[in-house]
Amino acid sequence: QSALTQPASVSGSPGQSITISCTGTSSDVGSYNLVSWYQQHPGKAPKLMIYEVTKRPSGVSNRFSGSKSGNTASLTISGLQAEDEADYYCCSYAGTSTLVFGGGTKLTVL
Amino acid sequence: QVQLVESGGGVVQPGRSLRLSCAASGFTFSSYGMHWVRQAPGEGLESVAVISHDGSNKYYADSVKGRFTISRDNSRNTLYVQMNSLRAEDTAMYFCARPYCSGGNCYWAFGYWGQGTLVTVSS
Secondary structure, three states: OOOEEOOOEEEEOOOOOEEEEEEOOOOOOOOOOOEEEEEEOOOOOOEEEEEOOOEOOOOOOOOEEEEEEOOEEEEEEOOOOHHHOEEEEEEEEOOOOOEEEEOOEEEEEO | OOEEEEEOOEEEOOOOOEEEEEEEEOOOHHHOOEEEEEEOOOOOEEEEEEEOOOOOOEEEOOOOOOOEEEEEEOOOOEEEEEEOOOOHHHOEEEEEEEEEEEOOEEEEEEEEEOOOEEEEEOO
């Protein structure tokens, strides 16, 4: 159950778009359209932003979108806002009721 | 509204045991599988254990297999994890989490989280 690979950090200016990648293997990301993304502000519990690769839970801004190609999933945030500054984690189903997370990406809004 | 409240964390010596609880409210607890997810200080998230809605199926991360036991009491709307033979690397915030559900379907995604309870393993 190796962790998925995410960049340690990304940054962008307000109004810009950024993309965070999440690379797994053919046993997790590549095999299932069951990738989710979480936003976590310091000292808070994570918040679900995307599930099943592209779907947004009710109440999540449409500035957040997800995609997947092969073993790599991506989260795109458009129209960056100061409140988007947080840690972001991807997560994939990996079979046998197990889930594996990425190491997390710190987003800085310049 | 869905509420998950963890308790039972604290400081414990290596090799000792601890039991965490998660009190659930605002939904029909017995209808949902439940998860424990942990986060070491300054580190990422790790899915630790999952239990089916009726407790008949349980799965564990390799890092805790044989040491942790997940369980639930549907009459008390409470999720548990019994942690034995604790190690320094088990030091973390422990969250309980419920799957996200919409339109009658539930998904492999954590839709609801508690605030967490901190476990520190140190001599």
